[in-house]
Amino acid sequence: MKGNVDTSILLxxxxxxxxxxxxxxxxxxxxxxxxxxxFAMRFFKEMFLPPYELKAFSIQCYKIGNKSLPLVGITGxxxxxVLTLQARPTLAEFGAESWLPGMVALSLIREIAPVVTALxxxxxxxxxxxxxxxxxxxxxxxxxxxxxxxxxxxxxxVTRILATTLMIPLLVLFADGIGMFGAFVGVNxxxxxxxxxxFHHAIxxxxxxxxxxxxxxxxxxxxxxxxxxxxxxxxxxxxxESVGKAANTAVVMASLTIFIVDMLAVQIIDLLH
Amino acid sequence: MxxxxxxxxxxNDLTKNVIQIKNLHKKFGNHEVLKxxxxxxxxxxxxxxxxxxxxxxxxxxxxxxxxxxxDEGEVIVLDKNVQNIRGKELNNVRIxxxxxxxxxxxxxxxxxxxNLDFPLRRSFKHFSAKEREDMILEELNDVGLSDAIDKMPxxxxxxxxxxIGLARTLILKPEIMLYDEPTTGLDTITSKEISELILAMQxxxxxxxxxxxxxxxxxxxxxxxxxxxxxxxxxxxxxxSSLENSEDGWVRSFFNN
Numbered sequence: 415m416k417g418n419v420d421t422s423i424l425l426x427x428x429x430x431x432x433x434x435x436x437x438x439x440x441x442x443x444x445x446x447x448x449x450x451x452x453f454a455m456r457f458f459k460e461m462f463l464p465p466y467e468l469k470a471f472s473i474q475c476y477k478i479g480n481k482s483l484p485l486v487g488i489t490g491x492x493x494x495x496v497l498t499l500q501a502r503p504t505l506a507e508f509g510a511e512s513w514l515p516g517m518v519a520l521s522l523i524r525e526i527a528p529v530v531t532a533l534x535x536x537x538x539x540x541x542x543x544x545x546x547x548x549x550x551x552x553x554x555x556x557x558x559x560x561x562x563x564x565x566x567x568x569x570x571x572v573t574r575i576l577a578t579t580l581m582i583p584l585l586v587l588f589a590d591g592i593g594m595f596g597a598f599v600g601v602n603x604x605x606x607x608x609x610x611x612x613f614h615h616a617i618x619x620x621x622x623x624x625x626x627x628x629x630x631x632x633x634x635x636x637x638x639x640x641x642x643x644x645x646x647x648x649x650x651x652x653x654x655e656s657v658g659k660a661a662n663t664a665v666v667m668a669s670l671t672i673f674i675v676d677m678l679a680v681q682i683i684d685l686l687h
Numbered sequence: 688m689x690x691x692x693x694x695x696x697x698x699n700d701l702t703k704n705v706i707q708i709k710n711l712h713k714k715f716g717n718h719e720v721l722k723x724x725x726x727x728x729x730x731x732x733x734x735x736x737x738x739x740x741x742x743x744x745x746x747x748x749x750x751x752x753x754x755x756x757x758d759e760g761e762v763i764v765l766d767k768n769v770q771n772i773r774g775k776e777l778n779n780v781r782i783x784x785x786x787x788x789x790x791x792x793x794x795x796x797x798x799x800x801x802n803l804d805f806p807l808r809r810s811f812k813h814f815s816a817k818e819r820e821d822m823i824l825e826e827l828n829d830v831g832l833s834d835a836i837d838k839m840p841x842x843x844x845x846x847x848x849x850x851i852g853l854a855r856t857l858i859l860k861p862e863i864m865l866y867d868e869p870t871t872g873l874d875t876i877t878s879k880e881i882s883e884l885i886l887a888m889q890x891x892x893x894x895x896x897x898x899x900x901x902x903x904x905x906x907x908x909x910x911x912x913x914x915x916x917x918x919x920x921x922x923x924x925x926x927x928s929s930l931e932n933s934e935d936g937w938v939r940s941f942f943n944n
Binding site (some may be wrong): 553554555557560 | 749752754778779781782784785786788789790792793794795805806809810855859
């Protein structure tokens with residue numbers, strides 16, 4: 415009898431703890447969503463108010479854009495090359511190798527280059543912003559700016575979000591170009607096609623409607639990478655552990671958001687078609 | 688514990704209050720850190736705040752510059768109620784209120800020159816680049832670190848960082864200085880140098896100061912008046928010598944080491 419009572423208490427405790435863990439998790443998720451929404455609203459408000467941090471913005475564009483070029487370039491080249499090599503045997507079965515440039519171009523521009531480049535940038539740029547701002551928060555540098563009558567939100571947050579929003583689409587366009595060159599190299603491993611002929615075939619298959627929605631999508635990717643990176647860093651708790659946590663949260667949340675935005679974008683583009 | 692009514696000696700005969708804190712309360716979650724603090728700082732006066740760790744000393748000075756918003760009470764700095772002002776008005780109070788952080792809080796990505804130039808350029812837009820450079824050199828000379836002008840914060844020792852932090856704060860010519868444990872983490876000799884520097888800068892710039900410290904040598908050297916915070920309220924107040932000889936054993940315990 416005593417044993418039965420103990421088991422029921424244990425089971426009830428276990429149920430309670432599972433319930434409370436789920437409740438705590440949901441509470442945290444809602445708090446984060448609310449926090450990010452407020453943070454985004456503050457961004458839109460402060461973005462239009464002077465003074466405009468043009469120098470800090472251009473420095474961030476350089477850091478985010480220029481310094482990501484090698485990584486994005488290498489990834490883009492490999493994407494194009496691998497996609498060509500993987501797709502060629504299947505197309506060859508139907509004697510449709512001539513479709514290869516167009517197919518690769520469409521895949522890269524519409525989906526692969528935007529998503530893969532955005533994921534790479536979420537890892538490189540998002541985590542970098544999260545760690546940098548988290549470290550500034552922990553070492554009281556953000557407070558130091560505030561007490562020196564400098565608006566840290568405008569100087570640190572607005573400039574970074576604007577820079578990612580502008581630079582990610584440009585990096586994706588760069589990845590598209592390099593990816594196409596990778597595809598050209600991939601085609602020439604088996605066949606001999608001139609660069610002009612390859613691009614002529616590729617461009618024939620691309621319509622304006624393929625490029626514009628894909629580029630608009632990348633603007634949102636860039637915005638969310640910047641927003642989530644700055645939010646995780648700016649709201650980091652005090653303590654060195656929180657710097658790592660901020661960087662990690664920035665990557666995980668930004669990557670997840672990229673997939674969600676991509677899914678929504680595909681649905682919207684489909685409706686427009 | 689009773690608040691000790693002891694005679695207070697003030698350096699200057701000016702009796703104008705630069706900071707008035709009235710019935711200040713601040714709670715973090717369920718933990719009430721400040722439970723009704725009342726404190727007045729007179730012009731030209733150096734007040735040292737003592738207390739055990741976690742008694743709300745840092746929260747108190749963060750309320751003065753609006754970094755922490757109190758739940759109840761008033762903080763009046765240079766005749767402005769900090770809770771009621773925003774934007775430009777709050778920035779004006781902040782420029783006149785220097786804050787030296789415990790970690791010095793130098794901007795890691797900037798050189799020493801840029802660390803000093805950054806707040807100066809933004810707060811005093813009318814200064815030319817040459818004028819700003821002269822002011823930076825003067826401040827660095829005052830803290831004895833003009834050679835470090837092109838160094839990065841990572842290349843500086845703890846004491847040097849504190850000096851640069853002090854120079855960065857003083858370059859805005861504040862009327863009030865708030866020091867959050869300025870000698871923490873430094874050796875005895877460097878601590879003494881920083882304390883002497885605080886005093887020298889206070890005399891040169893005629894600032895009023897609140898100094899939070901656990902370093903009794905620093906307190907002895909810099910304090911015109913000492914207040915002791917316990918459980919969120921001020922429990923003792925007086926000069927160094929009067930509190931050192933206090934009848935209260937707990938108050939005396941601060942001075943016994």
